[in-house]
Amino acid sequence: MYKDRLIFMISSPYGHKYYNISLFFKNIIIYFITFILSIIFFIFVVLHSFTMEISDIENKYKFIQKDYQALLNKHSDLSNQIAIKQEETILVADKIEDLESAIGINDNTQNYGLKSRVELASITGLQKLFIMKFIPNGYPLEKFNRISSPYGYRIHPLSNTKEMHTGTDMATDKNTPVYATADGVIDFAKDGWNGGYGTIVKIDHSFGFKTYYAHLNSIAVKRGDFVRKGQLIAYTGNTGASSGPHLHYEVRFLGSHINSKNFMEWDMSNFDKIFQKEKNVAWQSLLTTINNLIQQIPMEQQLSRLEQNSKES
Ligand SMILES: [Zn+2]
Structure with missing residues (x-):
């Protein structure tokens, strides 16, 4: 029974004790x-x-x-x-x-009852440069096929009713680069229907001017971007209420559309023409304001700016 078991035995005067380990x-x-x-x-x-x-x-x-x-x-x-x-x-x-x-x-010809005669002789070269930089002028496209629809009343090609055409349409190939016609800040740049304008860029310029570039294919700027005259802003397309690839270019002053053609044809060589053609802008008042601005710039800066501009152009 006790095979393979280790058993301790402790002896004392009182007897033995066994422990089974x-x-x-x-x-x-x-x-x-x-x-x-x-x-x-x-x-x-x-x-x-x-x-x-x-x-x-x-x-x-x-x-x-x-x-x-x-x-x-x-x-x-x-x-x-x-x-x-x-x-x-x-x-x-x-x-x-x-x-x-x-x-x-x-009556759009009432020209806000402002003095319309411009003292041409007093306009300086610097004033002209300033104006051509900040007020929309020239074409937003380097090339286009033809003016497919001018500014003014027309029979709308899609609705077939007589209505005001608020801009100038230039037929182009799709994806023709579109350039800003003056310095400004992008006020709106969005894809979508946009009330028929389609993908559109709007630029806020100085002195109350605005330009719209509509029916675009794609946009190269975003809201809040500051842009310079001649900067690439978008590519032409056929979005919104449009029946073929073209750019709808619109010039606005104080929120109302004005004849964009006058501004597209405007450049340094015919600088004075716009004063007779566009009667909605108080040009003399604008020229005076610009003159005051220029006079606040020190003479050396004016000269270096003139040099810079003549190098650029
Ligand atoms: Zn149009």
Whole structure:
């Protein structure tokens, strides 16, 4: 019975005591295994609850992300709708203005009752340079096939009704580069229908002038960009209410469209012509303002600027 077992015997005056060593170790091993199993079980329970919590958080995250995406979509939808409404408002304002001129309420030739005579002899070279830099002049395209529709009243090619054409249309090949006609800041640059204008760039210039470049294929600038005269801003296309690739170029003064042809044909060689052709701008007052601005610049700077400009042109 006691084969292969180690048995200790302790003797004392009161008798003998036996200790079964292998039983002792057996107990220790059982305790140890129980301990390890409890730890494994504990880790398993903790891990399981962590996994549950993580998957719960993941679900919540997905749900929030979905919600966020929906809000984002709604936001961009609303922004688009606002942009379209703004364009429509501008178009409606145009239509009202056209109607007003048709029934004679708003006579565009009244030139705001301002002094229209310009003292040509007093215009300096620097004033001319200043004006040709900041006020729209020249063509927005280096080349185009023909003027397909001039500024003024016309039978609209798509709707077949008589209406005011607010700009000059130049038939071009698609993707012809479009250039800014004066220094300014991009006020609007957007793809889409835009009330029929299609993809359009609008530039805010100094002294109340604005230019529109419409039916574009693509845009090379963004809202807020400052641009110089002659800078590439876009490429022509056939977007919006357009029946073939062309650029619709519009010049505006104080929010009203004026004859863009006068401004396209305007350059240094015929500098004075615009004063007779365009009666909606108080040119003398503008020249005086520009003269005052120039006089505030010290003489050396004026000279170096003149030199710079003559080198550039
Ligand atoms: Zn047009």
